Amino acid sequence: MPHLWINKNDEVGWQTLALGLGSTALDLATLGLRLPGIPPIVPLLQRIVRRDHPEQWALFAPPDRIRINGRLELLGLRLLHDRDRLEVRGLPPFYFSTERLAAVEKFPGSEKTVFCPRCRDAIDAGADAVRCPGCGMWHHQMAGRNCFTYAETCALCSQRSALDGRYRWTPEEVE
Ligand SMILES: [Zn+2]
Ligand SMILES: [Zn+2]
Known part of the structure; x- marks a missing residue:
């Protein structure tokens, strides 16, 4: 947002x-x-x-x-x-x-099956998931399958995976 x-x-x-x-x-x-x-x-x-x-x-x-x-x-x-x-x-x-923050949402489903880039399994409609703000790809994020937060960054891009509500960029970088 x-x-x-x-x-x-x-x-x-x-x-x-x-x-x-x-x-x-x-x-x-x-x-x-x-x-x-x-x-x-x-x-x-x-x-x-x-x-x-x-x-x-x-x-x-x-x-x-x-x-x-x-x-x-x-x-x-x-x-x-x-x-x-x-x-x-x-x-x-x-x-x-x-910049958008990563957040857990219900995967809305899609016409074509969407595969998680971390574990390569399909993501079911309604499952808890994170849409990476960096690359836009959905990852599982549920009990036993914390695919988005599994590593420091997104499976596909350099987006930080921590769900801590902190922005990557702040004005302190330039002020
Ligand atoms: Zn997964
Ligand atoms: Zn990403």
Whole structure:
């Protein structure tokens, strides 16, 4: 799920704010931020949904107030990409991230049999499984068959397999 990293004050440090499927726009009030001269209900981030496209998010703010990755955005509107550093004059800097966390879900089943890349057995519909956020492949993750967490990383890619709710990338890498 896309999320923001915001550092409202140095004591708390960087915190994530999920951009959930339910939300279509995020305003300053929702973010707990205030910007002089801009009503708090004006959307700052807007979800953009187009058929057959992955969801995208755009940032709005008055031109000359937005910097993305250090560059002034004169249009006042910009589609966001993973790890973009967003600066809106008057607000603390924040980051946009599209990283998803690995989580155990019920395998929804599929027309063609899906085989676990770790043990090579079929995955049954309804079985506890993890869809790797890195490569998108399903792995078993149930009692006696913890295929996703069996090794340090996914069976097919470099995605960390720990189900500890920690993101691989945080702004501390670059700040
Ligand atoms: Zn397996
Ligand atoms: Zn993977």
